[in-house]
Every structure is written in C-alpha cells, then in structure tokens.
Amino acid sequence: MDLDAVRNSYARWAPVYDATFGRITHAGRRAAVRHINDRGGHVLEVGVGTGLSLEAYDRAVRVTGIDYSEEMLRKARARVARHDLNHVGSLHQMDARTLDFADNTFDMVAAMHVLSVVPEPEAVMSEIARVLRPGGQVIITNHFKHERGVWAGLARAAAPLENLLGWHSDFEIESVLQDPRLRVIERRELPPMSMMTLLVLEKRLN
Known part of the structure; x- marks a missing residue:
C-alpha cells in the first residue's frame, strides 16, 4: 500500500470513521488503554x-x-478542545516510518488498528522500538490474517481492494514481530468474534 493511497483513503473515511471502523475497533482500543492506564507514564499513540x-x-x-x-x-484536536483533555500534550502530523522524536523518549507506545494501514510496517515497528525506552511496552491491537474460517474467506475477498479500503485484510502478524529489540509478553484474541488480536511487546533492557 502506497502513501498516496493511505492519504486518499483516510480523507474519504474521516467524516464517517467514528461511526464505522470506530465502532468495530472499540473493544481493541478499550483493552489497550486499560493496559496503559494500569502502568501510567508517557505514551505515544501512533495513528x-x-x-x-x-x-x-x-x-x-x-x-x-x-x-x-x-x-x-x-477531528482529534477538536475532540481535545471540546472535552478539555489536558493530559493530551500534543498531536502531530507525522509519517510513522520517520518519527521526529529522540531515542528512548516514551514509556509506552500504542498502535491501535494502524499497522495494517501503513506502508512498510516493519519500518514503523523499528521506529517504535527506537523511541521506546528499555523496559517499556508496545501495545498493539490489530486484525491479522486468519488461516481458516469466515475471517480468512473475507480477507481473501477484500485483498484486491486494499488501496480503496485503506487497510491490508490479509496482514501477517510476523510483520510486527521482527524487531529483535522487542519480545512478546502477551497475545490474546479480542471481540468481535476473535476478529482482532491484542499484543504486548516489551523492549529488552540490553
């Protein structure tokens, strides 16, 4: 998926995102934020x-x-202003493959339903690992490829439409597990009907 396709797709989806994909991904966001709230600190939300x-x-x-x-x-900035969300420090327009933050800046990084919509997810994960402090955690919620069952069939049918839809329906979980600085400490399926997966990765201390 190229960057122009991502930009155009999300320009189309922005007006209706909350009522469509936003509803489908609610359980994943809730699980990820609950985990982050239990730990606290400075979190970067990618996407x-x-x-x-x-x-x-x-x-x-x-x-x-x-x-x-x-x-x-x-829309995000309007939400921050409308609800007086003072804990939100800043919101930046940025390519996740080249994050404009120093090494080891964040205690946690959240990537909720974004890694299957970006070009070069491996490069995004490398940048996430770079800006995460040693011992910090990455919380990922995403749809990953199913080998069988109803989701596998739907993914195969949707695969040719990825640039129009704005996401990879057959996204491989291995794409986010390749950085040697990160190790998996939790993996579990999420509703609806195990469509989504939650991953917690921890950055090695050395």
Missing part, C-alpha cells in the same frame, strides 16, 4: 486518528499522538 481513545486515558497518563492524515487530526 491517533480522530482521537477516539483520548478520553479513555487516565488523566495521570501523558499522551502524545501522531497521524499522517490531517483530516483525522483536525
């Missing part, structure tokens, strides 16, 4: 979108968000 998760963070958690879509970010 903050329209800011659907921002109200759910504990006010003691400091949140920085990035997204490539200005249309999505306008």
Whole structure:
C-alpha cells in the first residue's frame, strides 16, 4: 500500500470513521488503554486518528499522538478542545516510518488498528522500538490474517481492494514481530468474534 493511497483513503473515511471502523475497533482500543492506564507514564499513540481513545486515558497518563492524515487530526484536536483533555500534550502530523522524536523518549507506545494501514510496517515497528525506552511496552491491537474460517474467506475477498479500503485484510502478524529489540509478553484474541488480536511487546533492557 502506497502513501498516496493511505492519504486518499483516510480523507474519504474521516467524516464517517467514528461511526464505522470506530465502532468495530472499540473493544481493541478499550483493552489497550486499560493496559496503559494500569502502568501510567508517557505514551505515544501512533495513528491517533480522530482521537477516539483520548478520553479513555487516565488523566495521570501523558499522551502524545501522531497521524499522517490531517483530516483525522483536525477531528482529534477538536475532540481535545471540546472535552478539555489536558493530559493530551500534543498531536502531530507525522509519517510513522520517520518519527521526529529522540531515542528512548516514551514509556509506552500504542498502535491501535494502524499497522495494517501503513506502508512498510516493519519500518514503523523499528521506529517504535527506537523511541521506546528499555523496559517499556508496545501495545498493539490489530486484525491479522486468519488461516481458516469466515475471517480468512473475507480477507481473501477484500485483498484486491486494499488501496480503496485503506487497510491490508490479509496482514501477517510476523510483520510486527521482527524487531529483535522487542519480545512478546502477551497475545490474546479480542471481540468481535476473535476478529482482532491484542499484543504486548516489551523492549529488552540490553
């Protein structure tokens, strides 16, 4: 998937995202934010979108968000202002493959339903590992390829439409597990009907 396709797709989806994909991905966001709230600290949300998760963070958690879509970010900034979300420090337009943050900046990184919509997810994971402090955690929620069952059939049918839809329906989980600095400490399926997966990865201390 190329960057122009991502930009165009999310410009189309921005006006209706909350009522469509936002509803489908609610359980994943809720599980990810609950995990982050239990730990606290400074979190980077990669692919903050329209800011659907921002109200759910504990006010003691400091949140920085990035997204490539200005249309999505306008909605997120409006949400922050409307609900007076003072724990949200800043929201930036940024390519997740080249994060403009120093090494070891964040205690946690959240990537909720974004890794299957970006070009070069391996490069995004490398940048996430770079800006995460040693001992910090990456919380990922995403749809990954199913080998059989109803989701496998739907993914095969949707695969040719990925640029139109704006996401990889047959996204391989191995794409986010290749960075040697990160190790899996939790993996579990999420509703609806195990469509989504939650992963917790921890950055090695050395």
